[in-house]
Amino acid sequence: MRQLLNTLYILSEDSYLTLDGETVVINRAQAELARIPLHTLEGIVCFSYAGASPALMGKCARLGVDLSFFSPRGQFLARTVGEERGNVLLRQTQYRIADSEYASCQYARCFILGKVYNARWVLERATRDHPQRVPVEQLKRASAQLAAALPLIEQCETPDQLLGLEGEAAQRYFDCFDSLILQQHEAFRFHGRSRRPPLDNANALLSFAYTLLARDCAAALQSVGLDPYVGFLHRPRPGRQSLALDLMEELRAVYADRFVLSCINQKILSPKHMQTQENGAVLLTDDGRKAFLSAWQNKKKEQITHPFLKEKLPWGLVPYVQALLLARTLRGDLEIYPPFFWK
Numbered sequence: 001m002r003q004l005l006n007t008l009y010i011l012s013e014d015s016y017l018t019l020d021g022e023t024v025v026i027n028r029a030q031a032e033l034a035r036i037p038l039h040t041l042e043g044i045v046c047f048s049y050a051g052a053s054p055a056l057m058g059k060c061a062r063l064g065v066d067l068s069f070f071s072p073r074g075q076f077l078a079r080t081v082g083e084e085r086g087n088v089l090l091r092q093t094q095y096r097i098a099d100s101e102y103a104s105c106q107y108a109r110c111f112i113l114g115k116v117y118n119a120r121w122v123l124e125r126a127t128r129d130h131p132q133r134v135p136v137e138q139l140k141r142a143s144a145q146l147a148a149a150l151p152l153i154e155q156c157e158t159p160d161q162l163l164g165l166e167g168e169a170a171q172r173y174f175d176c177f178d179s180l181i182l183q184q185h186e187a188f189r190f191h192g193r194s195r196r197p198p199l200d201n202a203n204a205l206l207s208f209a210y211t212l213l214a215r216d217c218a219a220a221l222q223s224v225g226l227d228p229y230v231g232f233l234h235r236p237r238p239g240r241q242s243l244a245l246d247l248m249e250e251l252r253a254v255y256a257d258r259f260v261l262s263c264i265n266q267k268i269l270s271p272k273h274m275q276t277q278e279n280g281a282v283l284l285t286d287d288g289r290k291a292f293l294s295a296w297q298n299k300k301k302e303q304i305t306h307p308f309l310k311e312k313l314p315w316g317l318v319p320y321v322q323a324l325l326l327a328r329t330l331r332g333d334l335e336i337y338p339p340f341f342w343k
Contacts, residue, residue, distance in 0.1 A: 020035070
């Protein structure tokens with residue numbers, strides 16, 4: 001099994017990354033701040049406008065270290081990509097399936113099955129762990145509705161029908177999300193999902209978590225030889241990592257949403273870590289991003305038992321394992337793609 005290595009996060013807007021032998025060097029204001037051996041890293045996430053040297057970008061591409069660039073406010077900009085990994089026949093199979101509405105739907109419904117199953121389990125877990133603090137009847141009712149949607153999703157054969165079922169399930173889940181915020185409720189009250197831009201504190205945390213999860217999924221797909229830009233549920237669109245968005249669907253509730261809830265309920269993040277812009281967008285402060293990313297790294301190290309492989313592994317390897325299972329399904333080694341069903 002692949003080992004989980006560290007991810008280096010660069011938060012200073014004026015930091016510039018260079019290469020010295022096998023080491024990444026962090027420079028700021030013409031002064032060297034730190035040196036990190038590349039062999040200890042699986043990824044570098046840079047929130048700096050200054051960027052990185054071409055030599056470092058090329059080295060990361062050759063070593064398989066995912067190097068991603070974001071704006072200081074968390075907007076994805078680009079990833080460095082070297083030579084394609086994996087068998088070209090695998091990608092040809094991926095493209096053929098993406099071109100077929102029927103074949104795409106067979107994979108897309110697996111992603112949505114995982115998403116709805118896991119969203120239901122998040123609600124059930126809340127009723128079990130905090131029966132005195134959550135509206136149990138409301139959560140049980142929503143859970144039953146999500147359970148009823150699962151066989152319909154499993155039998156779905158058209159993308160439009162599948163998207164309709166997914167939209168209804170997501171609405172029922174997010175209608176209950178505010179009830180899962182048990183601490184700092186006034187500051188992080190959730191009125192519904194708002195995206196570009198996020199308009200409240202809870203949505204700002206969700207959007208940032210989804211951005212990081214999408215990056216991890218894209219890197220995982222790339223590492224097993226798949227094209228993260230050609231999806232089955234999310235149709236191809238210039239600049240959009242559609243297959244990465246597909247893969248993260250089943251992980252949203254159990255990976256990103258539960259992480260955000262933990263940050264709020266355990267007071268890892270507080271209102272002082274949030275700031276509102278003139279246009280109403282809510283973003284994390286510099287200290288807020290540091291606290292968020294530190295907790296995110298700790299989350300990735302937590303051990304779980306994978307429901308399909310029955311092996312223990314850290315959370316951070318789940319996107320890689322699911323990408324590997326997807327590649328095996330496309331190659332014909334597995335009859336059907338096994339979604340990540342959290343238990």
